[in-house]
Amino acid sequence: MAASCCPSHGRFCLILLLAGAAAVVSSGSGAAALGDGGSSDVKLHVDSSCLTPQEHKHGAATGTRMPIVHQHGPCSPLTDKHGKPPSDEEILAADQRRVDYIHRRVSETTGQARPKRAAPPVQLQPAPLASSAASANLPASSGDALGTGNYVVTIGLGTPEERLTVVFDTGSDTTWVQCQPCVTSCYRQKEPLFTPANSSTYANISCSSSYCSDLDVRGCSGGHCLYRVRYGDGSETVGFYAQDTLTLASDAVKEFRFGCGEQNRGLFGQAAGLMGLGRGKTSLTAQAYGKYSGVFSYCLPATPSGTGFLDLGPGGAPAAANARRTPMLTDKGPTFYYVGLTGIKVDGRALSIPDSVFSAAGAILDSGTVITRLPPKAYAPLRSAFAKAMADLGYKKAAGTSFLDTCYDLTGVQGKALPAVSLAFQGDATLDVDASGILYMVDMSRACLGFAPNNDDTDVAIVGNMQQKTYGVVHDLGKKLVSFAPGAC
Ligand SMILES: *[C@@H]1O[C@H](CO)[C@@H](O)[C@H](O)[C@H]1NC(C)=O
Numbered sequence: 001m002a003a004s005c006c007p008s009h010g011r012f013c014l015i016l017l018l019a020g021a022a023a024v025v026s027s028g029s030g031a032a033a034l035g036d037g038g039s040s041d042v043k044l045h046v047d048s049s050c051l052t053p054q055e056h057k058h059g060a061a062t063g064t065r066m067p068i069v070h071q072h073g074p075c076s077p078l079t080d081k082h083g084k085p086p087s088d089e090e091i092l093a094a095d096q097r098r099v100d101y102i103h104r105r106v107s108e109t110t111g112q113a114r115p116k117r118a119a120p121p122v123q124l125q126p127a128p129l130a131s132s133a134a135s136a137n138l139p140a141s142s143g144d145a146l147g148t149g150n151y152v153v154t155i156g157l158g159t160p161e162e163r164l165t166v167v168f169d170t171g172s173d174t175t176w177v178q179c180q181p182c183v184t185s186c187y188r189q190k191e192p193l194f195t196p197a198n199s200s201t202y203a204n205i206s207c208s209s210s211y212c213s214d215l216d217v218r219g220c221s222g223g224h225c226l227y228r229v230r231y232g233d234g235s236e237t238v239g240f241y242a243q244d245t246l247t248l249a250s251d252a253v254k255e256f257r258f259g260c261g262e263q264n265r266g267l268f269g270q271a272a273g274l275m276g277l278g279r280g281k282t283s284l285t286a287q288a289y290g291k292y293s294g295v296f297s298y299c300l301p302a303t304p305s306g307t308g309f310l311d312l313g314p315g316g317a318p319a320a321a322n323a324r325r326t327p328m329l330t331d332k333g334p335t336f337y338y339v340g341l342t343g344i345k346v347d348g349r350a351l352s353i354p355d356s357v358f359s360a361a362g363a364i365l366d367s368g369t370v371i372t373r374l375p376p377k378a379y380a381p382l383r384s385a386f387a388k389a390m391a392d393l394g395y396k397k398a399a400g401t402s403f404l405d406t407c408y409d410l411t412g413v414q415g416k417a418l419p420a421v422s423l424a425f426q427g428d429a430t431l432d433v434d435a436s437g438i439l440y441m442v443d444m445s446r447a448c449l450g451f452a453p454n455n456d457d458t459d460v461a462i463v464g465n466m467q468q469k470t471y472g473v474v475h476d477l478g479k480k481l482v483s484f485a486p487g488a489c
């Protein structure tokens with residue numbers, strides 16, 4: 001096996017990029033902006049500054065195109081010079097809590113593994129909102145289910161607009177921000193709290209409004225509709241369901257409905273809130289369906305110091321020419337973007353995994369889960385084929401960490417190729433995982449295969465954000481298609 005690469009057939013050159021504590025292995029093309037992508041040597045690039053956003057290669061810029069950055073990367077408006085970024089243990093633990101939450105939601109809403117639970121309580125107790133005593137018992141550090149391994153975008157809310165940096169989440173529906181006066185509790189955020197009293201276009205939604213009935217969990221206080229979203233590990237947000245003008249880059253969505261959070265707990269990494277892009281009625285996707293035809297696309301950058309984009313509407317979709325499409329399976333359950341994962345390839349060879357393994361589990365595409373989760377019967381063959389390919393290339397094994405069990409010591413590694421990993425989807429779509437999505441770098445002495453098994457073969461598989469990096473990922477609710485366009489950022 002020739003050690004030279006960049007570009008080699010189906011393999012990637014190892015170029016190591018260190019950004020603060022986080023390091024990623026990047027492909028030659030992804031790192032071209034950093035220097036000579038044609039060399040076969042491993043490069044160690046210490047990078048703690050924000051890279052200038054690249055010109056996007058596909059799709060005309062539209063009025064909604066917003067930069068997406070990693071929450072804890074140097075480009076993030078939330079980066080706190082004095083704060084400590086989360087450790088890898090914290091990131092992986094939070095990632096597992098999110099996966100557990102998704103599995104619970106999927107089994108509750110599809111009745112796949114368990115009988116449907118009784119409907120959630122229709123009324124919230126207004127008492128906790130008014131009682132300041134309740135806040136004393138809220139554990140300030142519990143729950144960072146959605147805040148840790150995530151990407152953020154900056155939106156505008158209100159008139160005049162307040163700029164707020166929020167977690168971008170395709171795995172939930174309701175958008176919310178922390179709001180003044182924070183009757184019970186707000187966690188610490190970087191930007192000033194959204195102040196409804198300052199906005200001339202803000203309005204509360206009344207309990208009798210049909211919009212109030214769109215909420216999964218709702219309540220009523222003084223005629224005003226209350227919302228509550230719980231993320232499964234104790235993090236939650238409760239407050240008034242409201243509407244105001246949402247500004248996305250230079251475009252505006254009037255009367256956008258969101259939660260004005262008065263009681264919020266969990267560490268959302270100093271973000272002002274969360275933007276829900278799921279399939280449910282309360283999501284931005286659904287609310288602005290008429291305006292944006294149910295289409296949004298995003299690209300997650302290869303490195304924490306890179307910049308990707310989020311775009312709404314068909315105009316922002318990366319060029320169709322090189323996009324690979326797969327059906328969006330909208331009858332599998334609410335909120336999530338279900339797709340048909342059908343196979344896995346390592347170095348171009350399909351692993352022998354029965355179709356029934358993938359069909360029994362089902363799969364969703366999620367922007368907020370970091371590491372792709374597979375049914376154990378699919379993970380085991382991936383792990384052994386990858387380990388064999390790495391052994392053939394002479395990589396030295398290292399101890400596992402958390403739920404990552406296939407790790408390598410890259411100390412002193414020079415100009416070596418990495419095995420290629422591809423995910424195959426219904427409709428002959430393949431996602432040839434970018435090199436930045438193959439190894440999760442804890443540090444130089446520990447780089448781990450960025451995939452993990454679910455506990456159970458019936459748990460839904462989740463295609464995580466690490467494996468989506470550099471692709472233009474288009475979600476088209478009208479055409480019921482998801483597409484992947486390589487090299488979009
Ligand atoms: C709201 O308006 C007040 C008074 O003009 C101002 O001091 C405050 O900074 C504004 N709040 C935000 C978050 O913009």
Ligand SMILES: *[C@@H]1O[C@H](CO)[C@@H](O)[C@H](O)[C@H]1NC(C)=O
Pocket residue numbers: 196202203204222224240
């Ligand atoms: C929205 O409801 C809250 C709580 O009842 C109230 O304090 C606020 O003034 C209301 N805002 C508007 C614009 O009606």
